[in-house]
Amino acid sequence: MTAPQMPGPDATVPAPGAVKEQGDAQPEGVEAKNPSDVPPAGVPVAAVPLGAQTGAPADFPPSTEAGRGLFGVHGTGDTSGFGGLVRRRSTLPDTPRPYGGYFDEVVDALTDAYPGASGAIERVVVDRGELTLHIEPSAIADVCKALRDDPSLRFELCSSVSGVDYLGHDEKRLHITYHLASMTYRRRVRLECAVPAEDPRLPSVTQVYPTADWQERETWDMFGIIFEGHPNLTRILMPDDWEGFPQRKDYPLGGVPVEYKGAEIPPPDQRRAYQ
Template sequence: MGPGRGGEVEQTTDQDGTAPEGGTRTAPAARDRQGMFGVRGSGDTSGFGGLRLPGYAPAPAERPYGGWFDEFADEFAEALLERGIPRGAVEQVTVDRGEITFYVQREHIVEMCRTLRDDPALRYELCSSVSGVDYGADVDRRLHVVYHLLSMTFRRRIRLEVVLDVDDAHVPSIVEVYPTADWHERETWDMFGVIFDGHPALTRILMPDDWEGHPQRKDYPLGGIPVEYKGAEIPPPDERRAYS
């Protein structure tokens, strides 16, 4: 292992492109934190002030992970092997802030979820959330789809994460495995523009059907957009009136 971009630790890989823990995912490029409170001269009254946060990706984890994570990882790997899902389907394993995350290739997400739900040693019966993250235009594979899974049998939570290019923001829908993902996938499409192939009705859920763009993408404007139904317009933060 060695230092990656921005001081992150990247995992070395074997000749076939995989690592002992599947670490083939690259971290977002480092960015300087700037803006937010204390900014002067912008006219911003929102408290935003052009905040920019550095891209952050936890380093790949190494064994032992600790707690029940090691036992689970072994059972998960065995279940994937039994179902013919290749080792490289897991790009990286990360343990951060007491949570374990498996970065997985999008083409295997449905069968991986089915394995987690049906295998008697795993039994992740509930997908409690599907959400999106956009790391910004200067980051490769900037869109992330995050799945929170819960085993009510074993009282354990894990996360799956799929990383996408913004120009190819497609990932298979998991509604056939977890029906609760229906509304969550619609919201992720609405806010981030991730297309869930095979979703039964991928339509807007928060914005009007004819709305242009996806409001939680980092390249979406913070103002200067006409307000629906009122004919008004909210100016961008740096053009708003300052009160001090």
């Protein structure tokens, strides 16, 4: 039986869906398979790369479901953050030993180098590959000095000092974080202190890490955290006569009413009750 042919000039091309008879010639430009190239039964065959069947690149990503909008918004167009910015923070639990990697060595070396370490370290948390030591605020400068000077630690660089406001979480809602790096051992550790908003003060670490100077000033400027012993704790971003601390969660957003034709848009603080 001969396969049906396409009419016209392509009469030599089999019609779509035609059954290829045994003995038919191989299409021009396509090499016939050598029987020796076919793997014997039981031998695993490499999977066909993704997209090879459709002609797409092998590393072409599969289609995924469209993501949600800003702050998880679905379809409303509301990107104000209402609801998404007032969710309660879940406290990470203490991490039991072994912490993994060099983290155990750092904690043990700090305990040996600083006699008051057992009382100064309130919690140890390992999360997302990062070691965080929660430090009693009054001991932060002494802990930093031990981390910098001990030969087995050598955290010579304080790369960041910043603040966080966990409004409504607990009475010590203002947190201060320090990111230290050891250039000698290529290690990192994160320190965190918590102070109440009514009396937000702790020692400055500028005597240990001079690089913390402007960063402590910025943290004071934005959160009102007092770093005792700082050589010049003044505002660095806001004007000297500015009232309040803009990055606290209870700081008013301010603004003025905006008038449109037949309507007036109130300031953000008057649009919704965020508390």
